[in-house]
Amino acid sequence: MTWNGPLIKIDNFRYEIPSSYKGKDNNLKMKTSAVIYANENMIPSIKNDDAPEQTANSTTLPGIVGKAFAMPDIHWGYGFPIGGVVATDGEEGVISPGGVGFDINCGVRLVRTNLHTEDLSKGKIQELIDEMFRNVPSGLGSKAKIRLSKQELNDVLTQGARSPVENGYGWNEDVDFLEENGCLEDADISMVSEKAKQRGMSQVGSLGAGNHFLEIQKVTKIFDTEAAKVFGVKDEGQIMVMIHTGSRGFGHQVCTDHLRVLEQAVKKYNIWLPDRQLACAPINSKEGESYLKAMACAANFAWANRQLIVHWVRESFEKVLNNSAENMDMGIVYDVCHNIAKLEEHNIDGKKRKVYVHRKGATRSFGPDSPEVPLKYRSIGQPVLIPGDMGTESYLLRGTREAEETFGSTCHGAGRVMSRHRALKKWRGEAVVEELKSRGIYVHPASLKVAAEEAPNAYKDIRTVIEVTHGAGISKKVVRFAPLGVVKG
DNA sequence: ATGTCC
Numbered sequence: 457m458t459w460n461g462p463l464i465k466i467d468n469f470r471y472e473i474p475s476s477y478k479g480k481d482n483n484l485k486m487k488t489s490a491v492i493y494a495n496e497n498m499i500p501s502i503k504n505d506d507a508p509e510q511t512a513n514s515t516t517l518p519g520i521v522g523k524a525f526a527m528p529d530i531h532w533g534y535g536f537p538i539g540g541v542v543a544t545d546g547e548e549g550v551i552s553p554g555g556v557g558f559d560i561n562c563g564v565r566l567v568r569t570n571l572h573t574e575d576l577s578k579g580k581i582q583e584l585i586d587e588m589f590r591n592v593p594s595g596l597g598s599k600a601k602i603r604l605s606k607q608e609l610n611d612v613l614t615q616g617a618r619s620p621v622e623n624g625y626g627w628n629e630d631v632d633f634l635e636e637n638g639c640l641e642d643a644d645i646s647m648v649s650e651k652a653k654q655r656g657m658s659q660v661g662s663l664g665a666g667n668h669f670l671e672i673q674k675v676t677k678i679f680d681t682e683a684a685k686v687f688g689v690k691d692e693g694q695i696m697v698m699i700h701t702g703s704r705g706f707g708h709q710v711c712t713d714h715l716r717v718l719e720q721a722v723k724k725y726n727i728w729l730p731d732r733q734l735a736c737a738p739i740n741s742k743e744g745e746s747y748l749k750a751m752a753c754a755a756n757f758a759w760a761n762r763q764l765i766v767h768w769v770r771e772s773f774e775k776v777l778n779n780s781a782e783n784m785d786m787g788i789v790y791d792v793c794h795n796i797a798k799l800e801e802h803n804i805d806g807k808k809r810k811v812y813v814h815r816k817g818a819t820r821s822f823g824p825d826s827p828e829v830p831l832k833y834r835s836i837g838q839p840v841l842i843p844g845d846m847g848t849e850s851y852l853l854r855g856t857r858e859a860e861e862t863f864g865s866t867c868h869g870a871g872r873v874m875s876r877h878r879a880l881k882k883w884r885g886e887a888v889v890e891e892l893k894s895r896g897i898y899v900h901p902a903s904l905k906v907a908a909e910e911a912p913n914a915y916k917d918i919r920t921v922i923e924v925t926h927g928a929g930i931s932k933k934v935v936r937f938a939p940l941g942v943v944k945g
Numbered sequence: 946a947t948g949t950c951c
Contacts (some may be wrong), residue, residue, distance in 0.1 A: 533946095534946095538946095557946075558946055558947065559946045559947080562946070595950050596947080596948080596949090597947090619951045655947095655948080664946075664947085665946080665947080666946055666947085667946080668946080702946070703946095704946090704947085705947065705948070707946085707947090708946070709946095709947090714946090795946090876949095
């Protein structure tokens with residue numbers, strides 16, 4: 457679908473859909489306007505998609521506070537666009553699984569090292585990637601090499617990252633550098649189906665597929681020396697490891713189960729929606745509360761998942777380089793979620809108000825002095841981790857006070873411009889891997905199909921996305937990374 | 946993203 461509605465330029469980085477827009481069927485009742493962050497060059501590809509219509513639709517949520525937002529990496533998603541942000545009143549508002557996404561707490565974790573490019577020959581990069589591929593099960597339907605008991609899974613669902621750390625998978629300090637310290641305390645396992653638990657049991661500690669990856673990266677540019685130093689990035693050539701994954705089949709099942717319940721709730725509470733995929737329920741209803749408690753379980757699952765993977769990444773480096781992870785200073789820089797809804801306090805028209813911020817393909821971007829930011833980083837702001845597509849660069853940004861305009865949110869990645877289906881028709885996996893090899897990037901994909909689907913040209917240019925969020929001030933550039941080796945699910 | 950429909 458092509459967007460034919462109004463998109464009014466506010467400034468170089470902001471476009472508005474006014475609340476007077478009536479929708480493609482001329483029956484839309486927008487409760488507020490929507491703002492899309494973009495520059496002029498991105499507008500054609502944004503318009504050539506259903507995402508603007510979905511952004512306009514998202515303003516109809518009961519109890520919406522402020523405007524609806526879409527980040528420069530928006531593209532079509534289930535009900536809400538991927539790259540969308542919507543806040544609803546903490547008491548009078550609704551909660552919507554579509555505004556969170558199927559992969560609950562999909563997110564990114566960055567691990568630093570004190571190694572430099574000269575410490576790792578090309579052969580070592582390949583050895584490390586192959587070792588990581590062996591240690592971290594990857595690909596569609598991949599199963600973990602550890603098998604949790606029922607009690608252990610329940611611990612994961614209620615304790616998040618703390619659970620593996622207490623069982624020897626990680627360092628005690630790790631949890632200090634995770635958003636929410638790697639645990640949402642509202643988790644309630646009785647709100648999770650047996651089927652979800654079944655699917656989750658064998659998948660804690662696996663990478664998954666699609667855009668999920670493990671990358672060995674090098675620092676290629678430092679934009680903000682002071683902030684970089686505080687985040688543990690010292691100079692160009694420093695080696696980092698980035699992990700991008702989520703809650704696997706567990707989160708998917710939680711979302712599916714509760715969507716079914718909330719579709720009924722829409723009728724029960726007499727909620728008008730332009731699209732049934734926006735299914736939601738009042739936050740204070742039985743249905744809304746049960747989704748939130750189950751969503752917290754899935755968020756905790758994802759944090760435990762990334763924690764186990766960090767442990768195996770450290771073990772891989774220890775084995776291949778014959779050194780200890782402590783000696784290599786493999787601490788966690790930070791861990792962010794980009795698919796989640798959380799109760800947060802924000803300044804709205806000069807007043808503090810509690811709102812449920814739905815971030816779907818959007819990253820929290822809290823500025824300096826926020827109590828949620830680790831003490832070590834508090835003078836700088838939250839580290840914001842933005843992964844690029846396979847074979848292109850990734851970014852470490854910092855959150856800003858200006859991001860309060862988006863309820864403390866920014867973009868989450870490059871964003872697709874081409875469907876997986878079209879990408880499969882256009883490219884061959886072998887050629888994609890070869891092309892990256894010729895550029896000095898070693899890729900170990902779980903399948904050649906995924907290599908073709910994830911071809912770099914199927915994505916927007918990450919640089920443009922970053923320039924827009926930097927220019928708009930909702931997150932600021934600190935460091936740029938380039939990949940040396942990739943494990944691709 | 947996802948045992949791409951139990």
